Amino acid sequence: NAGVTQTPKFRVLKTGQSMTLLCAQDMNHEYMYWYRQDPGMGLRLIHYSVGEGTTAKGEVPDGYNVSRLKKQNFLLGLESAAPSQTSVYFCASRPLVTHEQFFGPGTRLTVL
């Protein structure tokens, strides 16, 4: 039982490049979330999903897209990376009944 895993752990991009971050969970959770964490800002919700095939915007969705084609995977895409997207990205999941969220180890992204 690996819990929530994220790929990759680190990435450096140049402005304008694109990439996809992968989140996978093996707990059969319905809900999945993408957050970014910036110094002094706390964690902020980017997008979330309440089930396979559904996604919704969070607090800071601009510049990001997501997809939930399989229940266990939640992908975060950056189509044209900007330096303002330099951050640590966390994925989380939770089951339908309880509200306790379980977090992945994070992806540290630097956009030059």
Add this chain to the structure above:
Amino acid sequence: KQEVTQIPAALSVPEGENLVLNCSFTDSAIYNLQWFRQDPGKGLTSLLLIQSSQREQTSGRLNASLDKSSGRSTLYIAASQPGDSATYLCAVLDDKLIFGTGTRLQVFP
């Protein structure tokens, strides 16, 4: 708009001390409150979750209380150890999970 504040931002204590971390929130209409621990360069580990109908939760040396009417929660750590050094985050759930900016705790031997 829900806002979550944690005071102090940083705390340094000698080993063995009992300590209290504070969390306040502006809107009392929450479903629950969750305390997390984050080690440097790592993800978040859930410590305690208090449902809105509960007053406190305990796990080992940790005790978290919730006073919805005053918009406050405290995390009490008994007999602190160097291994407790980390950043502690609280988060409240209304329609989304809203995080505070954390308290960075250092426990020195």
